[in-house]
Amino acid sequence: MARRPAAPPRFPKVLPRGPQLWDASTSRWNEDNTDGIFACELIESYLRLTKGVRRGELVQLRAWQADLICDILRLVPGTRQRAYWTYLLLVPRKNSKSLLGAGLAVDGILDEPGAEVYSCAADKDQAKIIFGEVRAAVEMSPELDAKQGGLLKVYRDAIEYPATGSVYRALSSDAFTKEGLNPSRVLFDELHAQPTDELWNVMNQGSDTRAQPLIIAISTFGKKTQTDGEDTVCYQQYQYAKQVMSGEVDDPRYGARIYETNDQVRGFTYLDQRVWEQANPAYGDFLDPEKMAAVSRKLPEPDFKTKRLNIWVTQAKVWLPEGVWDRCEDGGQEIPDGAEVCLGFDGSFNNDSTALVVVRPGEPLEFDPDAPEHADLDEDERDRLAAELNAGLRRPHIDVVQAWERPKDAPPDWAVPILEVEAAIRAACKKWTVREIVCDPARWARTYQVLEEEGLPVVEFPQSPARMVPATQRFYEGVMNATVTHSGDPRLARHLANAFVRNTPKGFMIFKETKGSPRKIDLAVASIIALDRACTPPERPPTPQFFNWAEL
Template identity: 30%
Template sequence: MKAGPKAAKTTDPLDLSGLPPKRDYRRIVAFIERFCIATKGTGAGEPFKVHPFQRDILRSLFPASGKAPRQGLTLIPRGNGKSSLAAAVAVWALFDGGESAQVLCVAVDLRQAAIVFGMACRMIELHPDLAARTKLYSDRAVYVATASQLFPVPAKEDALQGFDPSLAVVDEAAFLTPEAIESVMGASGKRASSLVWMVSTPPMADDNYLFDLLQDSKENPRSDFAVTVYTSDKSHSKDCSHCWKAANPALGKFLHRDGLAADMRSAREQSFRRLRLGQFVSGSEDAWVEPEQYDARVTDRKIARGSPVVIGFDGSYSGDHTVIVAVTVQKLPHVELLAIWKPAEHGGKVPVGQVEDALRQACADYQVTELVADPYRWQRSLQVLEGENLPVVEFPQSRARMEPATLALREAIIDGNVSFSADPDLRAHTLNAVVTDAEDTGTRLRKVSKHSEKRIDAIVAAVMAHSRATYHANKVKPTGRSMSWRYV
């Protein structure tokens, strides 16, 4: 899209004669194949060919008979042309959507929304009849003849205010929060005919909002909600040729088998299964440790009373769990969950006095080198305990502290240099944790999603305690011999 003043555009409407008269999938397919040019991949620069599986998707959204759905969900693995098809449909909706049609390309943020919007604008530029009738701007495209408009929009309630879309294409809907999806839904439905079409690869966990929508559609089918899912059998191996074909309808057309094979060899299995085989995997491709790695370090051992330990404390206010973990101070440390409080079991609040007493008891039962804790929300309690001469050490969860500590415990698990007491909560919290790498926070643990009920507090406490326990275990003890220093 060129910057600056726009050249005059013709107000003559696009000639749509010869297209099927009824505004269903057959008319859309005919429009796309007549006016849209493929912008990327195999066939780029050539007329857009609508393949049979894409025709099936469009048939579910724009049926030839019966009432058209108001909402649609298409889950399909990466590389099967979902964004290109979405862009082509957006172009059709702009030119054949009637007077003052409003087409939205929606995504988690403006950058992502601009992907489908940019592809649609490029399709318009590549066809002279479309380009001659459209004013293209960085933030919208306008079909002059009907004053119809196409916009890229982030999925935020304030950004969606004032829109009345005839079509909203929601790209990579799995990354949207429930509130964001509901905001998009709430912006539509004001016209006699409108559609919110969510297209995405499967989400990263089975507690995602899209997973709930999919399950509900299976249990309570709705005529106003069209669902198309391309997936495969999770019980089969990742190189199963049947699964490759079932999940990837574009395979052998514009998705190349050697490219898929190369991705299988380089990607983590969980990632490959989700992104390439369309499977809802338990956990995330960013899992901190795999179940078999953790289970190999579990023993029946319990830490003996009086043992030298570092206590790790991770306290919550009302949402997460509050935990106390002990890690032995020795060359091969052992981790044990001493106590856990779940707000649901305590009326939604953490019993602060009970937690403080449990910390006092732990310091009485063991030879505690340090009691490490993030002071957030627990500053008062930690000050009280420190005033009682308990060895409280603040461990703020900053990048400088948490990144090396997180990496060190994971390395110890993989190399067999740590063990864990058998405990279902400790195991669950460890396997719930995923790892994120960001410029501002570095490598650190997080929940699979902000609203996930899968807690990670016990392993966060273990990371802090393990870091300090290994420090003390490996600290060089003074020999008592005098030494002289010479600087060179």
């Protein structure tokens, strides 16, 4: 018996898109690795388009839509258990989010006896729109609408499947009760619009007795932060999904598809139609390029970027352009025991995080442009000679030793484990030949005193503009010119991505996006100060001088 092909990867590097129609026989999905085959057949057999010139026609799923549904309903290999309990879909407007939501809602009603399916919206008006979409899809299908002999009864505020006692309702964040909810499937519409995370948390905590619970968030991008400086629930889930995708967080029960536009490439402009396809899987199909171009001329730039290109818009300036840090990765390089290194330390006690990084200095450059023998060379000859002499030299290498971050569910009195931090610093000093332990003297003075008394080489590096501006510039130039390498640690990549640059009287420094933002940058700060000291030649011990007594 031929073995069926394995399911597609959880997080494909290239997301599916385009006008190609769904054909299950040509895909890697089958009934052994997903429940989505049934859902796709249900949608194409019974659901009809509710708007436009093709209103009333049966839905024809594109391959990318069906692939998404199959991924949402993916099965754990060798079982009939669903892989995901939570799924995040971020895709811009006009890519058939409503159709997908309606299909998943109807499939949820038929999923198990006594199913409770809910659509969640930010307010009552949006909840009515969502319910209206599902109701219209049911009422247009003779096979589904009970009035036409179908399976489902449609009421003013609910849709029921009497044969199994299953029901579908729409809720809003300003009109719901926590009592009596036992959801089997929940669809969050436009998660970015949720005013708080209250409804999200309630629906995620109410499915403990369900065999196959599933929370699906379908949204565009929106605001990163709330008025109190905290991350919005949508941006929280975006950040978490990125951690799962990178492998930083191991959560096999969390799935995601994020269609977004890379706006950090050189020469990017949001009006360039060549970049619109990145975030819009339906672009060039039922998302008409000419109509989208017309919208781009009418919408304000922030709205177009957020709703039509899935770009998080902020007033602050992101520090490192997209992709340049990844280009410097050398994951196969390990810093050997006994190597000379600098440690970078940036710490707090409770609100932020505490970071310890290691930087191995690069080999000294072989070319000295100021040497007398090079005085007669022109600039091109100097560059050529420098490239020849410096080829193959080891570049400074950055890695994370350890990081301590406040857990999301931490109690109010949570604090960084100071003794554990001190033990990690001592262990690093035993592993490598530590030239310096570079740290900001603020807040951790006791630890520095203890380590200094033990003979460890603590060096203070105050985070003042006079010190941080040139260090930040050195780090930036090293990354942009690929003259540094790093291990690929996803925590460091996340902290660097969270860093925003602002101009100070002394020059540019990195900061959080907002003072109260929970997004950490401590690993970035520790890397900056450690790299700066690692690239600074150590001071030589003073040479003894001898004097002639007769000359004194």
